[in-house]
Amino acid sequence: MTTALRRLRNYIDGEFRDAADGRTTEVVNPATGEAYATAPLSAAADVDAAMAAAEAAFPAWRDLIPAERQKVLLKIADRFEERAEELIAAESENCGKPVALVRSEEIPPMVDQIRFFAGAARMLEGRAAGEYMEGFTSIIRREPVGVCAQVAPWNYPMMMAVWKFAPALAAGNTVVIKPSDTTPASTVLIADIIGSVLDELGHSRGVFNVICGDRETGRLMVEHKIPAMASITGSVRAGMQVAESASKDLKRVHLELGGKAPVVVFEDTDIPKAVEDISVAGYFNAGQDCTAATRVLVHEAIHDEFVAALAKAASETKTGAVDDEDVLYGPLNNANQLKQVKGFIERLPAHAKIEAGGEQVGDKGYFFAPTVVSGLKQDDEIVQQEVFGPVITVQSFSDEKQAVEWANGVEYALASSVWTKDHARAMRMSKSLDFGCVWINTHIPLVAEMPHGGFKKSGYGKDLSAYGFDDYTRIKHVMTSLDG
Incomplete structure (x- = not known):
């Protein structure tokens, strides 16, 4: 007898969906070398749907006062703790990681990181307003960049998803995230957690979307016209490809690539x-x-x-x-x-x-x-x-x-x-x-509280810390005449 494979799905606008064309790929447990699930092999139609959902959800999410976004993130952190055993099981099967180490070394820092960015949402900083030209007052607005296309790696699929969505959501952006094709299970579970929190608190579930797929899916996300920013954690080769693709319409790029410490x-x-x-x-x-x-x-x-x-x-x-x-x-x-x-x-x-x-x-x-x-x-x-x-x-x-x-x-x-x-x-x-x-x-x-990110071919941009939060914002100067 063969064991039926579990069916993972994309999460788009609050709904779990198969790929539009029905294509799938098998997901293998690296501890056994055997397939345990199937996941969508998403194509252009799926990416279009996810980006449209994130774009539609963006204005309302952007316009929330920071305290309201903080409530959502704090509730997500609480839910991570409540559903920790599900997350541990998913990540262990995803990666073959020892259960005890996922429980002790990944769940606590992930929860802490989400709570950190919940606080960062209310600590937007900028230069003081003032008169830098006679008769005019200048102020600085720090705003979210928009829809963020995010690609997470297979070494820490669950934690790297947190490093990406937490600062993006805290800053007022909406998200479409793609896990690695070898490790989608924990990210799909995260979508269920975040979607339920957004629903409970009365926000559009299109704020957070998950697309499963391969490198081609990632390329379609990065080259899509809707995202204002592309973020990837991966190999140097993948980072270079993302930077090249994003350059076609001058998207912002956030790259955390290889290391040789x-x-x-x-x-x-x-x-x-x-x-x-x-x-x-x-x-x-x-x-x-x-x-x-x-x-x-x-x-x-x-x-x-x-x-x-x-x-x-x-x-x-x-x-x-x-x-x-x-x-x-x-x-x-x-x-x-x-x-x-x-x-x-x-x-x-x-x-x-x-x-x-x-x-x-x-x-x-x-x-x-x-x-x-x-x-x-x-x-x-x-x-x-x-x-x-x-x-x-x-x-x-x-x-x-x-x-x-x-x-x-x-x-x-x-x-x-x-x-x-x-x-x-x-x-x-x-x-x-x-x-x-x-x-x-x-x-x-x-x-x-401290930044993580490198130089040279290790990429640019910071994860964690206020610096990582800043990467998901843009700066606007507003100047007003004092003459009325």
């Missing part, structure tokens, strides 16, 4: 503590995190000791089933990603040494062992390109100047960390490292 470890570091924290930051979520601690640069004086300790930590790190509370991470998200990670290992140069891991785990699903690779050079592929898997590379540096040069010597510039007891050195490094975030003696913590 350097982890610079100096000789005065507490090695056991650093190894413990770095291995968690490198392997959490199977290394499928743009800020993951995957590129370690360690001072030559402690290189051998550090590598041995890191390899031991990797051998003690566990990946496995979603219901095993002892595992740190689950599988890679899809078969293509498993193939990509394997490819990096297979193409390692002769001078590289696999200190731990380096192979697929089990014969079911897309699990990969926690891996440490040493003996690498700055221009090696695995140092320069984002692996997006549970692989930590190690290089040995001789002095601070070389550490900075190698740390900055990649095309990505999202996150980095410095490990030292020397405060002055930490300050010098934080100034010299060309990354959107520099952690000192830690790696990967995020808070709603």
Whole structure:
């Protein structure tokens, strides 16, 4: 007997709908490698319907006083808590993530982030009104940009959806969001939650819409005439394509792309503590995190000791089933990603040494062992390109100047960390490292109040914080004559 696949649907103007042409794609649980659902493969007619719904809902949502939008977001946060177990189950099946970690590491920050932006809705800031020309008063209006086309990734589909819709809705925009074609389940559930809140509080459910589909669906969203802004979290290639497509009608673009975070470890570091924290930051979520601690640069004086300790930590790190509370991470998200990670290992140069891991785990699903690779050079592929898997590379540096040069010597510039007891050195490094975030003696913590975003090919625009909120607003100058 074959198990019937669950049927996921688009959410457009408050209704769950199949794709207009009936096309679907199968959704696979990466922990088993087996399909568990179907989702719409949306085309132009579906995108048109969602954009029209968001456009129709925009004027009333825009014109609400901020306190009313805040009420909606606070109610959404409450509902996330009330339906947490549903969200956890959906995300675990979506991604193969350990249930316990979704419960402890994703639900609480998501709820907190929604509540943060609920507060931000009432904290619009601008220059003080005043007379900057004799006889005239100038004021600044901060307004929503309009309909936002948003594309979320597959590594944190639920949390990245929050990072996108929360500031957009708080600022008065309406939303059409597309989850990855491999991870639509939790976003469809979020649509049910938000739609029910909008309905209860008497607002148009067209404020929030979900379209399932593939890259072509995303392209149709970005190129559609209605959205004023396109936001994507994804690969560098996808970001470049979005920027090119959006340029045709000068849409605003918000890009959070890849990362290759350097982890610079100096000789005065507490090695056991650093190894413990770095291995968690490198392997959490199977290394499928743009800020993951995957590129370690360690001072030559402690290189051998550090590598041995890191390899031991990797051998003690566990990946496995979603219901095993002892595992740190689950599988890679899809078969293509498993193939990509394997490819990096297979193409390692002769001078590289696999200190731990380096192979697929089990014969079911897309699990990969926690891996440490040493003996690498700055221009090696695995140092320069984002692996997006549970692989930590190690290089040995001789002095601070070389550490900075190698740390900055990649095309990505999202996150980095410095490990030292020397405060002055930490300050010098934080100034010299060309990354959107520099952690000192830690790696990967995020808070709603602080911005997340990078430079160079890691994209532009900020998530979280007041800066992320500002990205979803536009500035208008209003000048009035005092002569009446």
